[in-house]
Amino acid sequence: MAGLAALLLLWSMVIAMPMVHGIDESPQAVEKWFKELGRRKEKVTKIHFYLHDTVSGKNITSFNVTAIKPNQFGQINVADDPLTTGPELNSTILGRAQGIYLGAGLHEIDLLIAFNFVFTTRKYNGSTLSVLARDPILQKYREMPIVGGSGVFRLARGIATSQIYTFDTTSLNAVLEYHVIVIHY
Template structure:
């Protein structure tokens, strides 16, 4: 009988403790909570394919990409290791510079490999045309520009590209060894709401 009273008292104390803990937690501000996509006005997820050309101009009176940092060894490195460029490159419908402007590729890319030409790309594709005006896609990945086709991840977006995820395929259209100017064709595939 004493054991059953002890057991009942123990269960009562545990229940009271849980009840008080719940009441205290309910008064605390919440850090996180589960919600549904529809509560944010999000509807069905879509898969979009975007095709455009990226113009990286390093020469002339109005370059669109400039070197902002180098390492002591960059000038003697066959891969330009340590070089960091800041870009505000036009994105166009076609490969010609006068082709219709769709937006800008804004961000940085740096030579991050010592054994081959390999770039770390941190870019926002900021669109200014049509229904995508004001929307962005964020790309973060490795680009080996001497490869025929490079695949880089799309890690996010804004506007019509909220919750974006996908990948970009880059293919060099033209490259001038003398100036470093390049036109790169992009095919981007993204899931978004």
């Protein structure tokens, strides 16, 4: 009987999952959404958050999977960085930046980033925005394209601008400030 109760609980969680995320992502629901696309209006959404990239110390969120190079060329990091409403790590969590960044500049410090901003709270819970971009980290502001999204942000396109909020030259830990503007349906 306990096994049946556990199975029913698991089944009810699977059935309720689309409601938790606020949008049904089943193939049938996505197809229906596309059929109604002509009647939908584009929306513009602005999101402001801070990304905490911790490469050393306690609670590392970005791990170097290659040997460190003097100019970072060829260095690859895998990240699962928290996104927060404020620059303090203990401010409200909005989600995670999950992906990779790598040293792509041979003669300058220039990163290639491939991130999914995965939102885990509030009205964007379960939705993502995808960034694939050049990130010349020594420039004050960097502009990066939003190349897609899921959930609330289906068919998203837009721009993310970032700047370094804080950077510790000893630990190499950084907090980046992001302003995102996306068009979606």
